[in-house]
Amino acid sequence: MIKPYVRQGEGEEVISPLQWMDEDMSSPDGDTSVSSHHYRASGTNPQVREMGSEDAEEDEEDEEEGQEDENKSKRRGPKKKRMTKARQERFRARRVKANARERSRMHGLNDALENLRTIMPCHSKTQKLSKIETLRLARNYICALSEALEGGLSTESRAFMETLCKGLSQPTTNLVAGCLQLGPTPGAGMRPEDRHGVRAPPPPLGGMVSYSSPGLPSPPYGTFDSAHLLHLRAMKGGAYENHSPHEYNAGGVGTPPYDGPPTPPLSISSNLVPKQEPSPHYPPPHHYSPSPVEQGLYQTQSGYDVHLEGPYNTYHPPHMPPRHITSVYRD
DNA sequence: TAGGCCATCTGGTCCT
């Protein structure tokens, strides 16, 4: 359920305790569309003002209170409670507690996002996906895996890659593309920090494998966790193939035993798998443009657009040849 | 230096 959000200034005037305490506070103009960067000069934002010299302010409030009494009959709305010093202290204490809770809540949210990052198909210690990109990639990943499970999409196909990269930013697309590329030299094209911990071939099944293309300049490629797709392959072609998808959803008798790395829950129900058609909500109408992968283009950090040809090798062992670079464009 | 991303503070709203 979406809670209605009533902007200040649109409805009845609401005076918050802080505003009430701050006698010279000007009411917000309600224009929330202005970028916060345009407010930088401020110190004028009432929310940021310090609560200092409360005693002095309270004295001034007393004077204002007297003036206000004269206009009281003209004022609408609920009668304001007098903000005594004790009330101020209680309010302050409540605010401090609320801040701590809010911090804790956001940390929990960030922890969840971090967990989500670790099960994404590409994971880089040095180039962390932003929050929004993590969510977009997760959404794409679920869609791609669901389509793959339904049999309509090969994990090696270009379409799989395209689904994975839909709506992602250029850097994230590069990261994903780099992660999903093959190369005989693990660690090539990575930052030195990223090479740490990268295992040499042959890659262990289910391990974190660094895929990179020696033919490309050096975007900050991360690692591609092949475990997820290997798991997927096992489900598709292995012992689980005879089970109906619903058995997995139910998590009942047909649930395959799997003690590997955490795998995203696979939604197989078709109504949970949105088709890759333009929707009013996704991709965002104002920011979406066909991703480079959709166009077959990767823009490298050196300013080249690399056109890749052939299937996207997602979880092949490194002995597979890298994709061919058929053409290179320059801006 | 502009812009992206983030953490934090804050007030409003809803719910228990």
Next chain:
DNA sequence: AGGACCAGATGGCCTA
């Protein structure tokens, strides 16, 4: 009354 959730505002950090 107080907690959870949300969104706006702000400043800091980083990068192109």
